[in-house]
Amino acid sequence: MTQIIGNLSDISARYDAVFCDLWGCLHNGVTPFPAAVAALQAFRAKGGRVILLTNAPRPKSSIIKQLDDMSVPRDAWDDVVTSGDAAQFAMLAGAVGRKVHFIGAPKDEAFFTDFADDLQSLADSHPPIERVAAKDAEGLIVTGLVDDLSQTPDDYRATLLLAKTLGLPMLCANPDIIVHMGDKLLYCAGALAKAYEDIGGKALYFGKPHPPIYDLARRRLTALGGSDEAQILCIGDGIQTDVQGAIGEGLDALFVTGGIAHESFGADSNNPNKDLLEDWLQDTQLSPAYSIGHLR
Template structure:
């Protein structure tokens, strides 16, 4: 049974590092949440490390640029790990072939061009990945998101997905999230297309939360910051099927931010989730976060 807590500070002394989600926890795609920023800054002042772990399909450098543009101060975090980082390794390793059919927005272009040093070395040692414009010429599909997530839905891609499934193409999903908050709107992510593809009978590969590759990468980057293997980690996020399921699979304590994607399920006051509604909902989902908080603060 989850414990509802008033603030991160109430449990912070138990942990050496946070694996903290971004969208819905630290910002809404348009502006940072001041209380969340202050909570992370406070955690770092006591000696804790903050690794931002996001299902964004772009490399960490692009995520950092976005955080800067939103006004998230750099003293709120120590490092960034993205689904894009983990998926780039799979792309460069040939997980879906060397000729790929891309689905995604122009903003996701860095996924194909901007590599961290270790991945740049891998890219230099492997045959080049080529993007093709026709599914018939592809060995696999790479999806970083919808081409226009402000107006499109998965239904707009049904024809392409059916063709890919018919051709037997593997589908690399660079962002397992189904939806994400953008201001007061919910936008579809690459995970929504991957789900449709699997429901059609296609094969999809995932590299962000809740899947192991992104956690392996986060641990390696925390180790570079000086954390030991036995460091106590706390995963923070508002995605029950990504942040919380992933943490449970990794044996990591978790803090569920109930005022995010599913806020309407827990009563009218998103700052203070109704305990009975919360417990019923979690039981239905068969999930058990260690702690729950309305909003990160």
């Protein structure tokens, strides 16, 4: 059974670091949540490390700029690890070949040019990645829909069918299916990957809940001076991404019920109904160590 808590401070003394999700936990894609910012600041003030762990398909520099633009204070976190970072590592290593067909928004162009310091050496030591038409590609790289405000995965059916016929593997830079943008729900790269798998295609994943992003987060935590034996708490509102990923890594999870699944736990998103939550978790067959309405 999950333990419902009122504040991160109720349990924070048990942990040396947190891996905290962004959308639905720290911000809603438009504005930050003040209580969540304060909770992370307080954790750091007592010596804890905060790694922001996101399935965003872009390099961490893009996410840092986004956080700055939303006025998320930098003293709320120590480092950022993205699904894009982990996927870039795989791309540079040739996981889907060196001739690739790209599906993604203009905002994701930095995926091919902007590498964190710990990935740049890999880029420098390998042949360049060439972007080509699908018919000429060795693989697909998907960071999301070209226009996620108006498109759905159905708009890509012809491209996906061609890729499946050619036997192209897909590198999915963001396993999320949907995400909140203010009060809207938008499709992510994971929705295209699922559509591809549904027609028999092969998709490779590098964000939560898959191991590569956690391996990278641990390496960056160590680079900050964290111990290999650090006690880590994973915070997130995605049961199949944040919670499943934490459990798979043998880490405790704090499930934010007021995020993407908030309608399932009663009318008061700040205080999830315990019975509804337990029934819902039983259906998912996943049980986080802790749950909270909103990060605070």
